Amino acid sequence: MIRRATDVLGVLERALTVIAAISLFAIMALVVADVFMRYVMNSPLSFTYDLIGLYLMAGVFFLTLSDTLRVHAHVGVDILLSRAPPVGRRLSEIVTALTGLFVFVLISKVGFERALDNYEQHDVLAGAISWPTWISAALVPFGCGVLVLRLALQLVGNLLSLASGRDLFPLPPLTDESRSFE
Secondary structure: OHHHHHHHHHHHHHHHHHHHHHHHHHHHHHHHHHHHHHHOOOOOOOOHHHHHHHHHHHHHHHOOHHHHHHOOOOOOOOOOHHHOOHHHHHHHHHHHHHHHHHHHHHHHHHHHHHHHHHHHOOOEEOOOOOEEHHHHHHHHHHHHHHHHHHHHHHHHHHHHHHHHOOOOOOOOOOOHHHHOOO
16 A cells, blocks of 8 residues: 555656756746847847746746655755664654654645635736736645655655564665765
């Protein structure tokens, strides 16, 4: 069951990372086009700043949160964990998941309420184009919500592994720097 949930969530996370990568490419293309239009044609694109700042940057950041955790690419300090037995490492993962769940459930809740309020109020960004703000605001609870699913899966997997005494859920690898202190 844990393996199947991990696989399904991994497919979603990778798809969101592809969307974020496309957004990052779009940012690059828009900046290049805007610079060209501004300095060569003397006619800048009026919408690039708002589009990049409101939608694309939020997508790049929030859509990659969970996949980054999945591949253990977030910053971590594991100098003490390299000396801990697997049970200690599992307990550390459980505490980390519980803490992360608390924080990101709150962020998801507040972000959802904000996005809903922006939608209901028909909130738009004043500028060359009246960009609806709810779409950008919705990226926060969506990305954090997927991260909550990843953290919940890690919590359950580590709890089951701890309770059974078997490695039902893999521990994150230790960094090379922490191994050099052994």
